Amino acid sequence: MVKITFPDGAVREYEPGTTALDIAKSISEGLSKKVLAAVVNGQVWDATRPVYNDSTLKLLTWNEAEGKSTFWHSSAHLLAEAVEAQFPGVKFWVGPPVENGFYYDMDLGDRKVSEEDLAAIEKKMSELAKQGNPYIRKEISKKDAIKYFEDKGDEYKLDLLQNLEDGNITFYSQGAFTDLCRGPHIPQTGLIKAIKLTNIAGAYWKGDEKNKQLTRIYGITFPNQKELDEYLHMLEEAKKRDHRKLGKELGIFAFDDDIGPGLPLWLPNGAIVIEALEKLAKDTEERAGYKRVVTPHIAKESLYLTSGHLPYYQDSMYPPMELDGTKYYLKAMNCPHHHKIFAAEPKSYKDLPYRLAEYGTCYRYEQSGELFGLMRVRCLHMNDAHIYCTKEQFYEEFKSVNEMYLKYFKIFGIDKYVMRLSLHDASKLGKKYVDEPALWLETEALVRDVLIRTNTPFVEVQDEAAFYGPKIDVQIWSTIGREFTLATNQVDFAQGRRFKLEFTNKDNAPEIPLIIHRAPLGTHERFIGFLLEHYAGKFPVWLAPLQVKILPISDKFMEYAQNVLESLKNADIRAEIDDRPEKIGRKIRDTELAKVPYMLVVGEKEVNENKVAVRRQGKGDTGSKPVDDFIKETVVEIKNRG
Template identity: 80%
Template sequence: MNIQFPDGAVRSYEAGFSAMDIAKSISEGLARKVLAASVNGQVWDANRPIYEDSTLKLLTWDDQDGKSTFWHSSAHLMAEAVESLFPGVKFWVGPAIEKGFYYDMDLGDKKLSEEDLAALEKKMNELAKQNNAYVRKAMPKAEAIQFFTEKGDEYKLDLLQNLNDGEITFYTQGAFTDLCRGPHIPATGAIKAIKLMSIAGAYWKGDEKNKMLTRVYGVTFPNQKELDEYLQLLEEAKKRDHRKLGKELSIFTMDDDVGPGLPLWLPNGTIIIEELERLAKETEEDAGYKRVVTPHIAKESMYLTSGHLPYYQDSMYPPMELEGQKYYLKAMNCPHHHKIFAAEPKSYKDLPLRLAEYGTCYRYEQSGELFGLMRVRCLHMNDAHIYCTKEQFYEEFKAVNDMYLKYFKIFGVDKYVMRLSLHEPSKLGKKYVDEPELWKETEAMVRDVLIKTGTPFVEVQDEAAFYGPKIDVQIWSTIGREFTLATNQVDFAQGRRFKLEFTNQENKPETPLIIHRAPLGTHERFIGFLLEHYAGKFPVWLAPVQAKILPISDKFLPYAKEIVKELKKVGVRAEVDDRNEKIGKKIRDTELLKVPYMLVVGEKEMNEQAVSVRRQGKGDLGIKSLRTFIEEIVDEKFHRKSD
């Protein structure tokens, strides 16, 4: 059989060779790293025989599918440990998740404690060292039903109802056998470092009418060093939790009387919002955008025209009935912008037309999905829509991506990737607009921009917008946490739905292409990201208070207030700590508030018209003349320096 590798090379092997056999034929060192294999785009066990010409990618810990296989196999190892310590336990499902795995189980009248987790970890380590192979076995449905009937396992019998003969497989490692489609790593010995993280309750099938099962979360690694680093990262992430920092730094608050997912921005948070808006407005003005403002509600008819009803209705607030008409809270800005485009005749000379707005939108996220600023119901979006010809598309789409890169540099984002979200052909007319040729054309246009500009990207099926392909921008904070920042979407449908036209060079009507873009996403999500990215220590230009003046005693309060006046004249946000406290406490308290600059003033500073400068995270920078300090902080603020 012929096997094609990711680099395009093709080699011949005897039919029945497994991916592991092929890896060993290349090198023993490579084989030791292989966890699974992608065969014709499907993830397989590394030891599963291949009988026909195939494409092959060997999956290691460096591949996400390799990690997922490792963690799913670890879930089975945990189940084996649970079964050995708690005989009679019944299992539901045990998938890999973003970091690690969990398994849902029915322990009868027993309850797990933290001490039990320690015992389970110890048992898992014992079982892992046995290096038992994960053995796959296909089984007829009748035999599988008999197996679980004899065990009295209603959970696996329920799973079997939706499976057909020919698609049922069991996996066994050591003394544990489970219904599972796989794949799994070759053997338990690869699992070297184990940590069971927590215990939770989970309703069977996620239905609160069903029995509450016990869910155990865990994470494993191929070596102890990586586990230690991960646990350290978790500790750092707790310190950087935007909900915790948002409260400590008086950025935002939530109130039950206002409602879940509806943040209230405190003065400090509002300053950050205004600075982000100022950055966006300056950037967009330089790029030729025109600003618009649109209302917070609109009639049902507009959302029927746009297609958001019914495609997006589940995420919209229910309608209000007024004067015999239904009105919806605005869930997106695009239909309003389309109406602005249509308000006056356009010719090709007017294109590209770029309309920008920091628009307020309302989306009905499910209660269980709300999470601080990351998932909210009221959001302020750095939105814009570009109306252009097909000939202008490349440069316009590229310019939006360049804008992302500019922002990444300003905010110190070093790691990012663009997710090119494509449609699923089988869902045309249901989830996606039924225009197969336009889907192919626009997806190819976006891919072409990404390839020609050397932009790192991955392709993801079945995640496009209903009206066209899109790019979701994934970024990583300084501690390695991944965030979905923003989106850049192509729209080939709404122009026709709204009968948008311009007169082309042949003096004929033509429908423009539309690019939806939001490089800074929403205030809510982006400020949540920045809180965690900077650990609350904002750069000077973003900090709510940029300098705090700390007089050693009340005697120097008049001088401290003079400094504040001088700083405010040049646009620096400054305050005086006029409390009757010792200077050491004032410094400690200001450090906790993460104010970038502390200016300590006493007799010497007052006499010399100077300040003793302390920098957040850097300590004492010595005495500087007030004029020198003002020049330096204004330069730092004006150029939006990250440190």
């Protein structure tokens, strides 16, 4: 008998060779119908794979992320089977699950996939799913695997096989389709009840622009039609909120071929939003004891060699420019510059914690295929800061940074978030990570302690730390449920040594400070992109580029409108007059479409009573008010960032 230990600590005994699906059936028939895969001894397995030794077991359903991932991975294989039926001779590269759904890259030769083809493939997938074919795992030797794909003339799978070790190669088959795959997969295709192929795109083989462009088909599947319908509704809402579309309509930003890809131009309205965000950050940081600094956009190669960024980060930096035999790099990160500012003057323990803040401009060479509106750019303005502190001060400093995040979440109406604690991988020390195993464990424990003691929701992720220390990536969700990586909070135990940073401690001896890198509002680019989608372009009053539009009913009331405008501007309220010879209904509609928070309609009654008829974006008429009362209320709303 083998002993199976469940997540709650319960232990049951089963015959050797039993499967997770068998175990689920022994608990309840209903559970067995929901099981998609299982975690066996920490690894995700097929629910139909036999277990021969004592093991820990967690059953995975649609409710777990690993369950969804397995479901979508299996759906990618179902897509490939359907495509092979429609396009004989097709060759496949890779078909992984992604955040929402899956895709498969394929070589169709000279053939193109049309929207009509997509509908036919989707229909074929549904037919194949209803057959309820099992996903069958088969271990195969490398020699036999190579022969199989040589016979098929599939150079893509042969390329994948080059890097696989003999004895660790598996095929998966369902119906008439067989693929090279490490799995895992769901028990059978019949669990896939609702299917939608969402997009056709081009993708270079291995992501290299020099290679052949393959066809990539995206899709998503669900265990029932209701969830698919809800997802498609969310997609439609997301299209309306696409920051690229809204950014253009609202005059926030633009791209230009003569400037270059990934280098946004901030238009006047965008510059206003930037200034409002910077004011929020500067006000918050000033109260928190930060000192503001400004650093150059370029630096000598020696700075980034000292920091270690060139060996670890060079692929993401622009190539150097050379002057008088010295190489200079565009700044990809602010931290080395801030370290030099710390070192510019002697420090004692009385100066710590020492907090430096800057909205620094950085340049990163993102691959062209990864650029996406404001979300992935090559020029970014970062709400950056570095805190130099003692080990004893670390808890309070790191906690204060997290509390700053929470304050911002409240201001922007962000209700759902999680901190992702990114840890190192010990097998990659000296390659991807600084080779200081003891310091890695110590600093990871320090961060974990803060999160646990402050009851902060977090998850741990291996092999995603910064090269110089553990970090927290802040994951947030917009009002329609889209996930974003907003910002980061990092611990650095390496840079202080590299830059020979030190302060004089209480014993009058030199000591190296711990460094916290933090960027609560991330970059202007990513955060404004998020806000455009989060608010659907309807910024709160304090952030709106134009806060008030005055709508005179006719030219007779233009003088009064000008007086109202002057009063608003004197109160630092951003306002304009719609002086077009249009009917008031048209002016109201156009102002609604422009997403201006307040409209002030002025006519004969308003002039006689020294009032304005107030309309609020999305709410309509809210009644008449004296001009001074409206101004007082709006000034308070702006000040409080309501």
